[in-house]
Amino acid sequence: MHSAHARRSLRLINDSGAISAASAWLRSLGDTFDLGSELVFRLDLCASELVANIVNYAFDDEAPHTIALDLILEPQSVKLVVADDGREFDPLSLPEPVPPATLEAASLGGLGVHLVRQFAEQVSYERASGRNQVTLAWTRPGRNERGPRTPIRRGIERRRQQAPAFPVQRARLGMVERDERSGLERRALGFISRLELFRDVPYALIEGVLAHCAQRDYPDEYIVLSPGMHNDHVALVIEGRLRVHLEDPAREPSLSGVSFIGRGECAGELSIIDGEPASAWVVAEPGTRLLLIDAHTFFSELLPLPQVARNLLRLMAGRMRRANQQTVEQVRASMLLERLQSELRTAREIQSGMLPMRSPMFAEHPEIECEASIQQAQEIGGDFFDAFFIDEHRVFVAIGDVCGKGMPAALLMMRTLTTLRAEAARKQGQKGHLERVMERTNRKLALNNERMLFASLFIALLDTRSGSLRYANAGHLRPVLLRTRHTPALLKVPRNPIAGIDPTIDYSLGETQLGPGDLLVLYTDGVTEALNGRGELYGEQRLLATLAGVCGAPGAIEAVRQSMQQFCAGRSPSDDVTLLALRYNGPA
Amino acid sequence: MKMDSQPLEGGVTLIRLDGRLDIEGTEALDQPFIYATSTHPAKIAVDLSGVSFLASIGIRTLLSAARGQAARGGRLVMFGAQPMIRRVLQTAGVDQLLTLCDDLESALAALAD
Numbered sequence: 001m002h003s004a005h006a007r008r009s010l011r012l013i014n015d016s017g018a019i020s021a022a023s024a025w026l027r028s029l030g031d032t033f034d035l036g037s038e039l040v041f042r043l044d045l046c047a048s049e050l051v052a053n054i055v056n057y058a059f060d061d062e063a064p065h066t067i068a069l070d071l072i073l074e075p076q077s078v079k080l081v082v083a084d085d086g087r088e089f090d091p092l093s094l095p096e097p098v099p100p101a102t103l104e105a106a107s108l109g110g111l112g113v114h115l116v117r118q119f120a121e122q123v124s125y126e127r128a129s130g131r132n133q134v135t136l137a138w139t140r141p142g143r144n145e146r147g148p149r150t151p152i153r154r155g156i157e158r159r160r161q162q163a164p165a166f167p168v169q170r171a172r173l174g175m176v177e178r179d180e181r182s183g184l185e186r187r188a189l190g191f192i193s194r195l196e197l198f199r200d201v202p203y204a205l206i207e208g209v210l211a212h213c214a215q216r217d218y219p220d221e222y223i224v225l226s227p228g229m230h231n232d233h234v235a236l237v238i239e240g241r242l243r244v245h246l247e248d249p250a251r252e253p254s255l256s257g258v259s260f261i262g263r264g265e266c267a268g269e270l271s272i273i274d275g276e277p278a279s280a281w282v283v284a285e286p287g288t289r290l291l292l293i294d295a296h297t298f299f300s301e302l303l304p305l306p307q308v309a310r311n312l313l314r315l316m317a318g319r320m321r322r323a324n325q326q327t328v329e330q331v332r333a334s335m336l337l338e339r340l341q342s343e344l345r346t347a348r349e350i351q352s353g354m355l356p357m358r359s360p361m362f363a364e365h366p367e368i369e370c371e372a373s374i375q376q377a378q379e380i381g382g383d384f385f386d387a388f389f390i391d392e393h394r395v396f397v398a399i400g401d402v403c404g405k406g407m408p409a410a411l412l413m414m415r416t417l418t419t420l421r422a423e424a425a426r427k428q429g430q431k432g433h434l435e436r437v438m439e440r441t442n443r444k445l446a447l448n449n450e451r452m453l454f455a456s457l458f459i460a461l462l463d464t465r466s467g468s469l470r471y472a473n474a475g476h477l478r479p480v481l482l483r484t485r486h487t488p489a490l491l492k493v494p495r496n497p498i499a500g501i502d503p504t505i506d507y508s509l510g511e512t513q514l515g516p517g518d519l520l521v522l523y524t525d526g527v528t529e530a531l532n533g534r535g536e537l538y539g540e541q542r543l544l545a546t547l548a549g550v551c552g553a554p555g556a557i558e559a560v561r562q563s564m565q566q567f568c569a570g571r572s573p574s575d576d577v578t579l580l581a582l583r584y585n586g587p588a
Numbered sequence: 589m590k591m592d593s594q595p596l597e598g599g600v601t602l603i604r605l606d607g608r609l610d611i612e613g614t615e616a617l618d619q620p621f622i623y624a625t626s627t628h629p630a631k632i633a634v635d636l637s638g639v640s641f642l643a644s645i646g647i648r649t650l651l652s653a654a655r656g657q658a659a660r661g662g663r664l665v666m667f668g669a670q671p672m673i674r675r676v677l678q679t680a681g682v683d684q685l686l687t688l689c690d691d692l693e694s695a696l697a698a699l700a701d
Contacts, residue, residue: 019611041641041672048610048643097681111680112644118679 003033006073011211013301014055014065014084018208022047022069025212026080029071035078036141042119043071043080046136049112050082050091058086058132066208078140083133090125091116091134195236195264196315201307209301214292218284223249224267225282231271233292237263240288245281257330259322269312272298347410348376354384354417359554361387367464367588368395371553372580373561375526375573382409382455383524383576384417388424393465396424399522399580400457400476412445412453416499419444420459434461438472438499438507445500454500458493458522465587467514472507474499477525480547482556484517488547490540491520516586521547521556526577532567542567553581589613590638591620600631600699602692606638609646618649625664626656633695637668642676650677654686663687667695 010025012018023044030040047069054067065085072079091113117123120136127133198206215238218224224242225231235242242261243249261267261282271278272295284290293302302308352374361370372385382402390396398420402413423437438459445455458479460471471491475498478490494508514520523543530538546563550556557579564577589607596602603624607613625632634653639646650666657664667689669677677683689695 016611023610038672044610044641045643045676052611052643052645111647115644115676115679119676 003073004075006033006071008071009211010069011208012051012067012069013205013208014059014067014086016055017301018055018067019048019051021212022051022067025069026071033073039078039138039141042138043078045119046116047080047082049116050134053089053091053112054082054084054086054132058084058089060087064205064208066204074140076140078138080136081133082136083131085131088127089132090127092123092125195266197236197266197308197311199307199311201305201311205305206302206308209297210291210293213294213297216290216292218288218290220284220286222284222288223281224284224290225278225280227277227279227281229278231268231278232295234269234272234295234298235267236291236293237261237265237267238289238291239263241285242267242288242290243283243285245283247281249281249283257326259326266315269298269316344407344410347407351384351410351414352376354414356385356387362389362395365389365395365464365588367585368462369553369583369585370395370397370581371557373557373578375561375577377526377573377575377577382413383526383578384413385522385578385580386417386420387580387582388421390424390461393463395462395464395582396459397462397522397580397582398424398457398459399479399524399578400455401524401526401576401578402455403453408453412455412500416441416445416455416457420457424459432509434459434470434472435507435509438474438496439505442474442499442505442507443503446503449500452500454498456498460520460522460582462514462582462584464584467516467518467584467586469512469514469520471510472496473510474507477523477528479523480521480544481512482519482521482547482550484515488521488544490544514584516584519547519550519553519556519581519583521560522580522582523560524576524578526573526575527560527564527579529575530564530568530573530577531571533569533571538564538567553583556581589616591617591624593624596633596696598631598696598700600633600696602633602635604635604638608641609639609649610641610643611645613641614643614645614649621649622652622656625653626660629660629662630657631662631699632657632664633692633699634664634666635668635692636666636673637670639669639673642673644680647677647680647682650686651682663699665689665695665698667691 008029010022012021026043026047027040029035030037030043035043051067051069059065068081068083070079070081070083072081094110094113097110097114116134116136121139122135122137124135124137125133126135218240224235241263244259244261244267246257267282268278303312355374356372357374359371361372362368370387372387374383374385376383384398384400384402386396386398388396400413400416402409402416419441420437423440426437438457441457445453455474456476457474458471458476459473460469462469471493473493474496478493480488481491482488491512492510494510496507497505528538528540528543532538542563543560546559547556550559560579561577589605589609589612591603591605593601593603601624603621605617605621609617625634634650654664665687668691669688674683674688677686677688687695687698689698
């Protein structure tokens with residue numbers, strides 16, 4: 001890499017580690033920018049001497065201070081600026097040391113500054129705003145002076161930069177990451193003192209440490225950590241958000257068991273504390289930028305600060321508490337869900353068990369042919385049908401649909417069905433019997449109906465001696481009547497409202513005469529409102545067309561089911577699909 | 589920073605230094621090196637060819653060793669310094685106080701004087 005212009009910065013705390021850190025940083029930059037071994041030696045020597053002087057002599061107090069190093073690369077020159085806020089000291093003011101004449105006399109005072117002056121090509125000093133600033137400059141070695149270069153595989157380098165690795169492995173202990181921040185970005189780090197981890201910690205204390213920690217931008221949905229991965233960094237979220245999955249997000253895309261680590265929070269501190277590999281998936285959401293503090297820096301430079309240690313304990317206590325709560329809630333929810341599911345299974349079994357699911361339904365009555373089919377949707381639905389002889393000659397048929405799904409619908413459906421059966425068996429044969437059945441059923445549903453659950457209902461009574469069909473309707477879809485040698489048509493039904501709303505409604509009676517071979521087909525809206533892949537409804541017209549020319553009750557049901565299957569092309573129905581076909585064969 | 593020593597013919601001890609004589613290297617080296625060079629009179633040849641960096645703090649250590657040995661009545665010479673190391677020693681003005689030889693042969697010759 002040979003950038004004509006570049007600026008890199010390092011902020012250090014004035015402890016003895018600063019000298020080595022400065023030196024490691026410069027050597028790393030020397031490699032990065034291909035500065036050549038001689039210039040790197042000079043930079044290294046000068047920085048070591050200046051930083052050592054600052055650490056040893058610049059400050060009278062025990063408080064931490066920041067030492068700022070900036071390396072400025074220009075096409076023709078390399079500059080190193082070293083600044084501190086210690087006591088005023090101009091290295092140029094020292095007289096040239098007189099070489100000691102004998103070993104015994106050698107005192108070595110001021111030797112460091114002397115070396116700096118000799119190993120830098122230019123030295124300047126400035127005192128401004130209480131800060132010492134020493135600027136050293138060299139001629140930048142040209143490409144041809146650095147000997148043969150190994151070709152750089154730029155494609156690979158670029159790819160590596162686009163997919164940053166985490167944890168970031170340091171090449172050597174104490175080696176410093178390349179600092180890729182501009183001055184503006186560094187100042188943006190000021191918000192770090194507002195992070196929980198650094199609450200009440202003076203920024204000056206941590207600035208130097210954080211300044212040489214790497215910042216990384218992550219591609220959207222980049223998996224930062226996955227279980228088993230070794231982690232040796234604490235990651236501070238500077239921008240964006242991390243998503244923590246307990247299950248593999250690739251296989252379990254739902255957001256259950258997912259928590260978030262937002263701006264200002266940190267990740268990875270648990271695994272660097274116990275040294276165990278990561279235990280969850282940590283995924284970067286779009287626009288995520290992390291500041292990575294390696295374990296060594298975290299333990300040796302941040303954790304010794306009492307406020308940081310206390311904040312960390314508080315953060316971890318909070319996280320532990322949340323985790324406990326989450327676990328308890330999950331266990332509770334899964335127990336509840338299991339119980340509900342088992343109850344729903346039982347309800348469905350009871351519900352199905354109540355319907356007359358046999359085929360043919362009335363083998364002992366050759367005067368009719370009756371066949372029914374119910375295809376239940378995934379969720380427990382509210383469709384039902386019924387068919388039974390109320391006496392030797394008259395068969396009662398019913399079809400209905402309770403609004404809603406799940407347990408309430410199932411319960412209402414059972415209530416409706418038992419009411420119908422009880423009412424249909426009462427005072428049979430009397431005038432107005434069928435209307436009374438509907439009215440009583442309606443009244444029973446409407447009273448005590450706090451949940452406002454309704455049912456559409458069509459009931460009919462066929463006298464098998466005469467073919468007389470009497471029927472009542474409570475807001476249900478009009479059945480199809482297929483008379484022999486006629487095209488199928490919708491039965492004319494009295495328009496009365498759905499059952500369960502108003503207990504005072506009077507239901508009117510419909511009447512017609514069936515001839516031998518006439519077929520009545522009852523159905524629920526699961527048939528006509530079935531959707532295909534293009535979002536089209538199956539509809540009444542398609543139903544009528546399908547029924548044209550069918551013969552017999554089983555044939556009618558089979559024809560509709562096949563036609564629907566073709567129409568829906570494999571889509572599973574979202575509602576119950578119920579059909580009941582009744583053919584009058586003529587008196588026995 | 590690594591240091592090892594081996595006896596050579598003629599009562600000469602060869603001490604080989606390897607690494608950076610910066611603050612860390614010097615801290616690591618100081619005790620064993622000063623002990624090896626300053627506790628008893630001897631003829632010592634210090635091989636600097638493995639030293640890749642030298643700062644003022646390292647110069648102090650080298651000077652102490654030479655001074656300690658001189659005080660004991662023995663002799664310490666150095667040889668094989670890389671060009672930049674030699675330049676630091678020259679710039680510090682201590683190349684006149686230390687005996688700097690090009691190679692082991694000339695170092696041994698200097699010790700035999």
